[in-house]
Amino acid sequence: MSVDYCADVVLGTPGTAPVIAGVNYRRRPYTAAGLRFAFSAMHEQSRALDRDLHAARLAMVQFPQPPKKRPRYASVTFADNLDLIDYRQLAQMAAGTNELWDEMQEHAAEEARRTGTDDQDWWGRGD
Missing domain, CATH: 1.20.5 (Single alpha-helices involved in coiled-coils or other helix-helix interfaces)
Structure with missing residues (x-):
């Protein structure tokens, strides 16, 4: 069994560090420990395998369920300075x-x- 924690895409604009994003579609966001695990897996599945991606930032896009039937919006968390x-x-x-x-x-x-x-x-x- 295999689990991917990031999309097969690297996002970026000229002059900025590329971004490798994972997406969590669940209504409940990852806990801090879950994010740390997911970011660590993303690092191993991308940056650790490709020197060209070493400087890429890791991001997790989540869609948490807001209270009282408000619309769901994307929330983006970056792994900057996280101990992987x-x-x-x-x-x-x-x-x-x-x-x-x-x-x-x-x-x-x-x-x-x-x-x-x-x-x-x-x-x-x-x-």
Whole structure:
């Protein structure tokens, strides 16, 4: 499984640093820890791999749900001066998350088999 935290585009205008933007369409914005993780992944997926992008700024565009049915507007956060997570720690965090996800999926599959609600025929094929 692969997750991308940035778009396949670099934005910029002459005389300014390029911007690599990620987009979070969810109604709830990332927490500070979530932003730090996303920016760190964006760095590893772009700037760390391409020397031409080393000076690029990282940005996260989010669309938080405002109170009382007001229109949603984009909110942009930059990773300037943020202490990024190094690659090794990112890999450990992702591996830990994947292990938890696998355990949850296995538990759900066991529960479905136990209760007969797994939506599979006798040969293990879904509907």
